[in-house]
Amino acid sequence: xxxxxQMEGPVTLSEEAFLTINCTYTATGYxxxxxxxxxxxxxxxxxxxxxxxxxxxxxxxxxATYRKETTSFHLEKGSVQVSDSAVYFCARSLGANSxxxxxxxxxLSVRP
Amino acid sequence: EAGVAQSPRYKxxxxxxxxxxxxxxxxxxxxxxxxxxxxxxxxxxxxxFQNNGVVDDSQLPKDRFSAERLKGVxxxxxxxxxxxxxxxxxxxxxxxxxxxxxxxxxxxxxx
Numbered sequence: 001x002x003x004x005x006q007m008e009g010p011v012t013l014s015e016e017a018f019l020t021i022n023c024t025y026t027a028t029g030y031x032x033x034x035x036x037x038x039x040x041x042x043x044x045x046x047x048x049x050x051x052x053x054x055x056x057x058x059x060x061x062x063x064a065t066y067r068k069e070t071t072s073f074h075l076e077k078g079s080v081q082v083s084d085s086a087v088y089f090c091a092r093s094l095g096a097n098s099x100x101x102x103x104x105x106x107x108l109s110v111r112p
Numbered sequence: 113e114a115g116v117a118q119s120p121r122y123k124x125x126x127x128x129x130x131x132x133x134x135x136x137x138x139x140x141x142x143x144x145x146x147x148x149x150x151x152x153x154x155x156x157x158x159x160x161f162q163n164n165g166v167v168d169d170s171q172l173p174k175d176r177f178s179a180e181r182l183k184g185v186x187x188x189x190x191x192x193x194x195x196x197x198x199x200x201x202x203x204x205x206x207x208x209x210x211x212x213x214x215x216x217x218x219x220x221x222x223x
Contacts, residue, residue: 004154032210034211042216043203043214043215043216043217044155044203044205044214045209045214046213048214049126049210049211051210088153089154091154096207096209096210097142097143097162097167097209098127099145099157099168100145100149100155100205100212101157102154102155102156103154104152104153104154104184105152105153105154109183
């Protein structure tokens with residue numbers, strides 16, 4: 001079926017550490033892929049997106065590359081900050097105005 | 113540009129009671145979505161509107177949930193009667209083309 005799988009959490013890192021959060025998807029066709037972030041006490045915010053294979057989305061130092069051959073969209077950041085502590089959701093959609101299918105989300109905590 | 117507005121932010125009710133949530137999407141966004149986010153899970157679509165028409169309500173428990181978007185702008189989601197398992201955050205989102213923008217959500221607790 002169509003789904004999004006994220007690595008199990010939570011993840012705790014020290015400030016300035018390298019971050020990778022894995023995400024894989026299954027889908028027929030060519031989905032668009034997204035990362036959303038939910039900071040404590042706030043709503044879901046779009047972090048970055050990619051709409052076709054080999055596209056790289058980037059924002060706030062975060063990057064993710066749409067890998068069709070491995071059906072993955074892993075999120076990376078070279079040096080995390082305490083302010084990056086949040087819940088991160090990977091999601092996919094099958095069209096411009098299609099519903100989003102989300103992964104379970106992963107909680108990231110960054111220690112000073 | 114104002115974001116997606118939702119109210120109330122929090123609601124506590126007893127099981128078998130009724131509750132309604134309101135959403136005002138970003139101006140000009142034709143597509144509106146209601147998602148349910150149970151604690152520890154990602155949001156799941158309940159219903160999608162295109163203007164005032166329903167595009168997808170396949171995951172909406174229609175025996176107790178209903179939603180409308182009569183004038184193609186604001187939308188309300190109702191639960192009647194509520195069950196314990198309806199405790200969740202109800203998220204409204206809107207889109208014009210591409211990415212969806214979410215409101216702050218309504219946290220519902222059913223006792």
